[in-house]
Structures are given as structure tokens and as C-alpha cells.
């Protein structure tokens with residue numbers, strides 16, 4: 118965890134950014150996605166239940182940053 122990511126939008130960089138300001142995000146209770154704090158519905162599963170606690174957001178951000186991509190997004194289907 119000592120090397121800096123080379124791509125500014127890498128998963129790790131994004132996770133670090135989220136973890137640095139957890140108040141701006143919340144975690145979907147349906148699919149564990151991290152969404153913006155202003156989101157009403159989860160863009161992935163359309164759940165409206167979120168966990169906005171900072172510790173949950175940080176925990177989830179760290180999980181995302183430390184493992185390879187686990188979910189398929191539209192961009193991966195090309």
C-alpha cells in the first residue's frame with residue numbers, strides 16, 4: 118500500500134478520495150455500491166436504503182480499493 122497509483126482515476130485513487138471525505142458519500146444497502154450523498158436511488162440496484170455512516174463508507178472504500186474489480190459495469194461489456 119506504499120506505491121502511489123499511476124492513474125488519477127484508478128480504483129485505489131477513487132477509494133482514497135472517498136475515504137478522505139466520507140461525508141460526501143453513502144453506501145447502498147442493496148448492493149454495497151458507494152454513491153454520492155445526494156443520491157436518492159442507487160444507480161445500480163435502485164435501492165433507496167443507504168448507510169451514510171462514515172465508518173461504513175470508509176470500510177467500503179477500502180474494500181473497493183484493495184481488490185480487483187468484482188462487478189461488471191456497462192463499460193466492461195465492449
Ligand SMILES: [Zn+2]
Pocket residue numbers: 145146147148149150159160161162163164
Ligand atoms: Zn445498490
